[in-house]
Amino acid sequence: MSTPTLRDVAEAAGVHAATASRALNPATRGLVNAKTARRVMKVAEQLGYRPNPIARGLKTAKSGTIGLVIPDLTNPLFPPIVRGIEDILEPAGYSGLIVNTDNDPHREQSQIERLRSRQVEGLIVATARVHHPLLERLHDEGVVMVMVNRRPEGVDVPSITPDDAAGIELAVRHLADLGHTRIAHVAGPQSTSTGVTRARAFRAAIRTLGLEDDPRLTATAAYWSEDAGADGLRVLLDDGQEFTAIVAGNDLIALGCYDVFHERGITCPDELSVVGFNDMPFLDKLRPPLTTVAIPHQQIGAEAARLLLDAIADPARATRSVSLPLSLVVRGSTARPG
Amino acid sequence: MSTPTLRDVAEAAGVHAATASRALNPATRGLVNAKTARRVMKVAEQLGYRPNPIARGLKTAKSGTIGLVIPDLTNPLFPPIVRGIEDILEPAGYSGLIVNTDNDPHREQSQIERLRSRQVEGLIVATARVHHPLLERLHDEGVVMVMVNRRPEGVDVPSITPDDAAGIELAVRHLADLGHTRIAHVAGPQSTSTGVTRARAFRAAIRTLGLEDDPRLTATAAYWSEDAGADGLRVLLDDGQEFTAIVAGNDLIALGCYDVFHERGITCPDELSVVGFNDMPFLDKLRPPLTTVAIPHQQIGAEAARLLLDAIADPARATRSVSLPLSLVVRGSTARPG
DNA sequence: CACGAGGCTGCACTCGTTTGCAGTACCTTT
DNA sequence: AAAGGTACTGCAAACGAGTGCAGCCTCGTG
Numbered sequence: 001m002s003t004p005t006l007r008d009v010a011e012a013a014g015v016h017a018a019t020a021s022r023a024l025n026p027a028t029r030g031l032v033n034a035k036t037a038r039r040v041m042k043v044a045e046q047l048g049y050r051p052n053p054i055a056r057g058l059k060t061a062k063s064g065t066i067g068l069v070i071p072d073l074t075n076p077l078f079p080p081i082v083r084g085i086e087d088i089l090e091p092a093g094y095s096g097l098i099v100n101t102d103n104d105p106h107r108e109q110s111q112i113e114r115l116r117s118r119q120v121e122g123l124i125v126a127t128a129r130v131h132h133p134l135l136e137r138l139h140d141e142g143v144v145m146v147m148v149n150r151r152p153e154g155v156d157v158p159s160i161t162p163d164d165a166a167g168i169e170l171a172v173r174h175l176a177d178l179g180h181t182r183i184a185h186v187a188g189p190q191s192t193s194t195g196v197t198r199a200r201a202f203r204a205a206i207r208t209l210g211l212e213d214d215p216r217l218t219a220t221a222a223y224w225s226e227d228a229g230a231d232g233l234r235v236l237l238d239d240g241q242e243f244t245a246i247v248a249g250n251d252l253i254a255l256g257c258y259d260v261f262h263e264r265g266i267t268c269p270d271e272l273s274v275v276g277f278n279d280m281p282f283l284d285k286l287r288p289p290l291t292t293v294a295i296p297h298q299q300i301g302a303e304a305a306r307l308l309l310d311a312i313a314d315p316a317r318a319t320r321s322v323s324l325p326l327s328l329v330v331r332g333s334t335a336r337p338g
Numbered sequence: 339m340s341t342p343t344l345r346d347v348a349e350a351a352g353v354h355a356a357t358a359s360r361a362l363n364p365a366t367r368g369l370v371n372a373k374t375a376r377r378v379m380k381v382a383e384q385l386g387y388r389p390n391p392i393a394r395g396l397k398t399a400k401s402g403t404i405g406l407v408i409p410d411l412t413n414p415l416f417p418p419i420v421r422g423i424e425d426i427l428e429p430a431g432y433s434g435l436i437v438n439t440d441n442d443p444h445r446e447q448s449q450i451e452r453l454r455s456r457q458v459e460g461l462i463v464a465t466a467r468v469h470h471p472l473l474e475r476l477h478d479e480g481v482v483m484v485m486v487n488r489r490p491e492g493v494d495v496p497s498i499t500p501d502d503a504a505g506i507e508l509a510v511r512h513l514a515d516l517g518h519t520r521i522a523h524v525a526g527p528q529s530t531s532t533g534v535t536r537a538r539a540f541r542a543a544i545r546t547l548g549l550e551d552d553p554r555l556t557a558t559a560a561y562w563s564e565d566a567g568a569d570g571l572r573v574l575l576d577d578g579q580e581f582t583a584i585v586a587g588n589d590l591i592a593l594g595c596y597d598v599f600h601e602r603g604i605t606c607p608d609e610l611s612v613v614g615f616n617d618m619p620f621l622d623k624l625r626p627p628l629t630t631v632a633i634p635h636q637q638i639g640a641e642a643a644r645l646l647l648d649a650i651a652d653p654a655r656a657t658r659s660v661s662l663p664l665s666l667v668v669r670g671s672t673a674r675p676g
Numbered sequence: 677c678a679c680g681a682g683g684c685t686g687c688a689c690t691c692g693t694t695t696g697c698a699g700t701a702c703c704t705t706t
Numbered sequence: 707a708a709a710g711g712t713a714c715t716g717c718a719a720a721c722g723a724g725t726g727c728a729g730c731c732t733c734g735t736g
Contacts, residue, residue: 050455055722117388393692
């Protein structure tokens with residue numbers, strides 16, 4: 001026979017199913033005789049009874065699942081975030097349902113529909129599009145959600161973001177400490193909020209540290225990609241700019257810089273230092289290993305899950321947002337200027 | 339008000355809930371008058387009706403979910419597999435529930451318990467332990483499952499595995515074609531089935547290609563790790579063996595070889611060629627980019643999902659197992675012998 | 677000793693959907 | 707015109723657990 005039901009337990013313990021239900025539920029256990037409760041629990045244990053969450057969900061309108069909306073699990077950015085989320089969800093008795101949107105708005109919409117029809121109790125959204133009417137609508141409909149890696153615009157939704165500005169300052173300060181004075185920035189696309197924030201933070205850090213604040217030392221990559229990063233650095237180089245260090249908008253852009261080094265016979269870190277952003281896996285395997293700003297992905301995920309659970313428990317609570325501190329991982333791509 | 343229920347639709351369409359149910363379900367639609375069916379469907383559409391899978395699951399004892407048991411999502415091996423699985427599951431109306439075991443048998447057990455109590459209809463297991471009493475028990479209890487990356491021992495369960503032997507032969511043949519005759523192998527731990535299979539395949543390939551079959555050209559790494567790989571190569575080198583190319587048990591071991599090259603001033607590929615195994619992400623970013631055998635991770639996941647869906651649809655069907663062909667990705671770490 | 681008050685427990689209904697069975701109406705056939 | 711079929715449709719009972727309500731028993735109190 002298959003898994004025992006509540007009735008089986010009740011029968012075996014010689015009580016009514018209702019009593020068994022109350023005995024097994026810590027919240028209602030006080031309503032039943034302590035001795036009876038113990039007996040029921042023991043029988044349940046012996047029979048290996050597991051409450052059927054589907055049946056429970058039907059009655060309580062709670063599914064015990066939450067939806068994780070991400071662009072693509074294959075992007076190494078997300079697995080640690082997901083892991084962090086699951087680690088919090090699991091002890092709380094929740095499970096995560098992952099959907100990939102591939103950054104396609106239609107897919108995103110239909111995937112979220114799927115999640116909603118599966119009765120998820122909340123959403124953790126990690127997709128990156130800036131303006132987002134769908135999310136506004138969901139929020140209006142009372143769907144509980146939390147955003148990750150991006151501060152929502154207009155919508156009153158809690159969010160978890162890395163403190164980009166502080167991270168950039170960490171990078172610049174590290175280079176300044178090494179003795180660099182002319183530092184360049186290959187920024188990410190200025191159509192993304194991260195790209196803008198980091199570029200702005202770069203200039204701010206340069207100024208507060210009293211370094212040379214030359215707008216010509218900033219190039220912009222068209223995409224968050226290796227190729228675009230390489231192009232960005234080439235522009236700087238072909239422009240005849242002089243600099244001894246580069247702060248890249250993210251790790252992929254830094255990898256693009258590596259390609260240009262190779263192509264033009266520049267040695268790193270002797271002639272040019274680079275620091276990346278994100279701390280993707282395997283960066284320590286590069287030659288030279290890349291110095292980068294590490295984002296606490298797992299912690300971000302965990303924090304997001306905690307926020308969501310709070311919001312589910314008490315939807316009225318004021319939305320709060322968290323900005324997590326970053327750290328610098330110093331490896332071999334940065335050194336004193338030659 | 340919240341999402342409309344089947345009864346709401348039925349009422350709005352002027353029929354009984356049972357009729358609405360039949361009209362909405364393609365399988366039973368033939369039982370109801372075509373005109374009525376159309377009306378019901380139109381009303382459902384207008385009201386934005388979404389069947390509640392929880393209620394449906396309660397009645398049909400099908401949850402529409404399947405469990406994905408993996409050691410750690412953070413390991414870059416798994417995201418593509420998971421992605422491949424989800425891509426098949428989704429159009430079939432299923433969702434995957436991911437759990438991480440961290441290779442801890444206790445955790446594995448409790449996680450699988452969790453999945454079962456959530457009424458998953460099947461399991462895709464990608465954990466690596468060799469002997470596995472838990473899985474045998476589950477199989478005996480009639481739990482439908484599929485194994486990934488590992489052929490089950492003793493248990494009669496379908497599995498999807500990469501064709502390791504063919505992959506190794508690809509690597510050896512590539513090196514032979516380049517002109518190498520004395521090829522070494524830094525094997526993975528011989529306590530793992532993959533380690534054994536690949537080492538055996540290596541010797542077999544050497545012989546079929548008529549190369550020098552010298553047992554002293556094989557060293558064994560104690561773990562699937564960079565350090566262990568480095569140690570393996572050092573043994574070979576210190577032994578005074580002569581060879582011009584290395585087939586590494588996997589990419590991490592190959593990375594270990596890179597470390598030794600660096601440490602002893604050996605240039606790759608001029609003095610020594612290397613080929614890895616797995617095609618981890620970012621291998622193309624190394625200097626030199628690593629030639630390696632690529633495993634079709636996503637396809638493996640997809641195939642596993644297909645097999646599982648088949649098994650769910652028809653549990654009686656004979657278990658079949660699939661071995662997927664691999665391909666060689668030629669990059670910069672292999673060249674003609676100097 | 678009678679009565680009221682708790683403390684427990686059981687009854688029965690509910691959640692939203694599916695499905696066997698019974699019924700109705702209409703059509704065909706003899 | 708009656709009998710039998712067919713094509714629908716409705717009724718009601720599930721699935722497994724949660725919960726308001728009523729009833730029972732027991733104990734304490736006046």
